[in-house]
Every structure is written in structure tokens, then in C-alpha cells.
Amino acid sequence: MSDAISVRGLIEASYFIAAILFIFGLKRMSSPVTARGGILWAGAGMVVATLITFLYPGMGNYGLMTVAIAIGGVLAWISGKRVAMTDMPQMIALYNGMGGGAAAAIAAVELFSGADHGLTFSVLAVLGGLIGAVSFSGSLVAFAKLQGLMKKTVRFRGQQVFNVVLLAVTLVAAGVIVVQHTGANVVTVFFLLALVLGVTMTLPIGGADMPVVISLYNALTGLAVAFEGFVLQNAAMIIAGTVVGAAGTLLTQLMAKAMNRSLGNVLFSGFGDTAVASGEGIEGSMKPIEASDVGVMMAFANKVLIVPGYGMAVAQAQHKVWELAQLLRERGVDVKFAIHPVAGRMPGHMNVLLAEAGVPYDIIYDENEINAEFANADVALIIGANDVVNPSARNDPSSPIYGMPILNADKAKNVIVIKRGQGTGFSGIENTLFFLEQTRMLYGDGQAMAAELIQSIKAL
Amino acid sequence: MIDGFIALYIFMLAAFVGHEVIGRVPVILHTPLMSGSNFVHGIVLVGAMVALGRAHTGLELTIGFIGVVLAAGNAVGGYVVTERMLEMFKSSKGDRK
Numbered sequence: 001m002s003d004a005i006s007v008r009g010l011i012e013a014s015y016f017i018a019a020i021l022f023i024f025g026l027k028r029m030s031s032p033v034t035a036r037g038g039i040l041w042a043g044a045g046m047v048v049a050t051l052i053t054f055l056y057p058g059m060g061n062y063g064l065m066t067v068a069i070a071i072g073g074v075l076a077w078i079s080g081k082r083v084a085m086t087d088m089p090q091m092i093a094l095y096n097g098m099g100g101g102a103a104a105a106i107a108a109v110e111l112f113s114g115a116d117h118g119l120t121f122s123v124l125a126v127l128g129g130l131i132g133a134v135s136f137s138g139s140l141v142a143f144a145k146l147q148g149l150m151k152k153t154v155r156f157r158g159q160q161v162f163n164v165v166l167l168a169v170t171l172v173a174a175g176v177i178v179v180q181h182t183g184a185n186v187v188t189v190f191f192l193l194a195l196v197l198g199v200t201m202t203l204p205i206g207g208a209d210m211p212v213v214i215s216l217y218n219a220l221t222g223l224a225v226a227f228e229g230f231v232l233q234n235a236a237m238i239i240a241g242t243v244v245g246a247a248g249t250l251l252t253q254l255m256a257k258a259m260n261r262s263l264g265n266v267l268f269s270g271f272g273d274t275a276v277a278s279g280e281g282i283e284g285s286m287k288p289i290e291a292s293d294v295g296v297m298m299a300f301a302n303k304v305l306i307v308p309g310y311g312m313a314v315a316q317a318q319h320k321v322w323e324l325a326q327l328l329r330e331r332g333v334d335v336k337f338a339i340h341p342v343a344g345r346m347p348g349h350m351n352v353l354l355a356e357a358g359v360p361y362d363i364i365y366d367e368n369e370i371n372a373e374f375a376n377a378d379v380a381l382i383i384g385a386n387d388v389v390n391p392s393a394r395n396d397p398s399s400p401i402y403g404m405p406i407l408n409a410d411k412a413k414n415v416i417v418i419k420r421g422q423g424t425g426f427s428g429i430e431n432t433l434f435f436l437e438q439t440r441m442l443y444g445d446g447q448a449m450a451a452e453l454i455q456s457i458k459a460l
Numbered sequence: 461m462i463d464g465f466i467a468l469y470i471f472m473l474a475a476f477v478g479h480e481v482i483g484r485v486p487v488i489l490h491t492p493l494m495s496g497s498n499f500v501h502g503i504v505l506v507g508a509m510v511a512l513g514r515a516h517t518g519l520e521l522t523i524g525f526i527g528v529v530l531a532a533g534n535a536v537g538g539y540v541v542t543e544r545m546l547e548m549f550k551s552s553k554g555d556r557k
Contacts, residue, residue, distance in 0.1 A: 022500050023477055029496045030485040036546045042500055043539050053506045059513025061521065068525050072532030080540030091541055092495050099534035102504045105527025109511040109520050218498050225504045232507050233462055239474045240503040246478030247497050251490065348491035355548035361488060
């Protein structure tokens, strides 16, 4: 008996240490100077918690457990090492979905075993299972969309009503489980309904809104983990899950705010990729320019601000762009990178790509840090960005993106836009910046154009 | 036993911690931090192990097994991608490490 108690104490102490390591790890991850240490701390916490769990009293199936950990761990290790930096968002969605699925699986085992935990625990088990299952299937849909496996955005009449009804039916099934503790059939139906709900909730949301959705599912998975932690009486799961749930909710709000949209708007309006017939009455035309002219313009400029967007990520142009920036810096040009909070597919996505190319983070600036500098910049070089530099957000109240904070690239003396074609951006909104007097369009692939610019500057 | 109001207190305090920890994060760290918090809820692995460890019937064993596979994927994958992203952060003055 005393043996069991001391093992129990050792386990609780280890979970306690793990929880502290997680919190300090996350704290360190919120500053660029200490961020790298942060993940190591959190990783150490995870190793401690996982190893000590093998000593958990009253368990069996160690062989199966080890095999399962090996399968999941090795597959995730390989995929995580191989994935390109541009595909990070969908990879996070995938791993997040796995976590949600695991939480749902815990709930399923508890519910199928029919053990009576009392009312509170049954409610938490069922809720955690519901949230986990929704997060699982929803994240998989988000992954499929970003990976390009699912091109179409499925919408049908009355979809929101359908979702609400589906949620209501799922909750009724949940209620039956809580009250009756029985019926493997009801439990099965409940989980199937929850999985379908995750799919139908995510399908109508456009690709542009996916980062917010992934962040939301991340927070939901945290919550599901916390609920299952209460069911299993596991303090590490409760604390880590709740911390992630709260942090993820805040992060989701920050992202939605940066896009000037409310969360409800993202989830229910389906604006994400509807083409909006705006931009009527735009004066002027798009004026093309040659790379060699741009090269001269930039080489003799005092200040150049580079605005990257998702197009740079697609073209894998970040290395060439940094080479170009270095070349200009060697000539004494003041080069800075201006990043909009939601440029790319996730907040901070551009920073990660530029960091990959070797751009030091102290010449990369946020929208509010850099916006005043556009007025005295000689050249604003826009690479694959569109909506985040659209002046309509500032001066056209009828525009769907009106009120969204943007980078004031239109204030620069010259604006060069590298773009593959004349199409509109992700939101489908015509960009008035492209039609301005000082704007020139450099049509072509981001990487090829950056290479041409490098050549033309070297040739000077 | 973590029950009743004790459970509520833990839940409330942990929620405040989560809110505070992330409150002043610069935009450049949003993606890595989302990835990092994604890794932290990989702690679900611990619960999945317990669920599988206590499973008896074939159905419970199957679901428990899938749960552990998924949870291990969450934890390991979350760690690898977060570590890869954070590895790249350096200043122009400092060296790579």
C-alpha cells in the first residue's frame, strides 16, 4: 500500500514539474530572444510526464502502448522534418486534429466502458469528446483545404440552420449518454454526429480565414484535453489543456482582429473567398515595367521597403529576395521588411519564411512600427501581397475590407508590384493601389523576378 | 481528488495564466507560438496512455490504441515543427545559436 502511495506521489510530483515546464516554456516562446529555449523546456516537460505515466498504477497493455507511441511518433517525426516551411500552417492543423482525436478517443473509451463517474464527470467526458471530435474532423478539413486536396468550398442553402440542428441533435445524444450511462449505440451515434458537425462547420469557411479557424480548433483541442483531464483526474492535462485553451482563444481573437473581422463573422459569413464586385470607377490603368528599370530605381534609392505576401511563399522567393536585399544593403540602401500581421496564411507566416532565408529579425517590422516610414521611402516593393496593401481599406467605406489595418505602401514615392497576373487577391477585391500614378507592375513569378532584379543590379 | 470548487479554481487560474503568458507576444512569434501551444496540448498522450492501459474489450483496446497513436503524433509533430521554426530566429548582430 505504501508502495502504491509513493508511486502515486512520484507521478503527481512529475506532473507538477511538467506543468511548470509547460508554462515557463510558453512564456519563453513569447519573446524572440528566449523562444528557442522555450520549446526545449516544454519538450522536457513532455518527456518527464510521458515516462512517468508508464508507472501509473492499474495499467496493462504496455506492449500495445509502446507500439502505438512508436507508430505515431515516428510518422509525425518524419513528416514534421520533411514539411516545407510554406506548408507549416496545414501541418499544425493536422497535428492539432490528432490531439483532438486523441481527446475524443479518451472520452470514447471512458464512455464505452460504461463506468459511472457521477454527473459532473459524465458531462465533462461527453463535452470533451464532442469538442475533441469536432476539432479532429474540422482540422482535417482545414488541412485538406490548405494542402489543396479540397479545392471547392461547399455551401448549400440553409447550411447554418443545418449545422445548428446537427449540434442540437448531438447535444441530445450527449444528454442521453449522461443520464443513462448506457447504450454503446448511442455513444457511437454521438461520436459520428460530432465528427460530421466538425466537417460541415468547416466546409463553408474560405481559405483566407483558415488560420483563424486552425487557431480556434487549437484552443478547442486544449479545452477538450482539459475536460478529459478532469475525467481522468490528471492535473498535468487539466493545467496544460486549460492554458492552451485560454492562450489559443486570445490568439484567435488577435488574428481575427488583425483581419478586422469578428470570430462570428469568420465562422458564419463565408466571406473568405466570395468574389466581391467592388472597385468600380477605379481611375487609371495598370502600368507594366521592366525588371532592369526597377533594378536601377532601387539601386539608387535611399530607402526601400519590401512588403512580402503569400505570393512570395508560393514562389519560394524568400531566399532570392534576401539576396536582393543584401545586395542593396551593400550599396548603402536602407532596406527594411514591412510585414502585415496577416500576410500569408497565418500571422507571423512571413517572418518564419524570412527567418528561414536568413533575414535577421531586427530589420523586419510590424505594420504599426513601419507605416510612418512609407512616406519617406523611395521604393515600396510589393512581392505577392495584395489585400494587405489595398488603400480601399482606408478610404472606401463600401469595400468589404474597409477598416482593416493595412500597410500604407501607397504613400511611397514609387510602388513596384511583383505579381503573376492581373487577377485579384485572395479576397477577390480589386486593389486600387495597382492603378495609382506612382505604381508600376512587374509581371512574373516572384522568384524569377527577384533573380532578374539581382542580375540587373549586379550589372550596374 | 480534483473535484468541485478545487477543479473550478484550477481551471480559472490556469485560464488566467494562459491569457497572461501570451498577452504581449510580438506578431512575428504568432505562428511559432500557435505551434508551441499545439505541442503543449500533446500532453493528451498521457491521458491516452492511461485510457489504453485500462482498456479491456476489443473495442476499447482499438480506440485506445488509435488514441495513443494520434496523441503521440500531436506531441512529436508539434515539437518538431515548433523547434524547426524557432531554430531560424536570430538577430543580425548575434550569431546563429
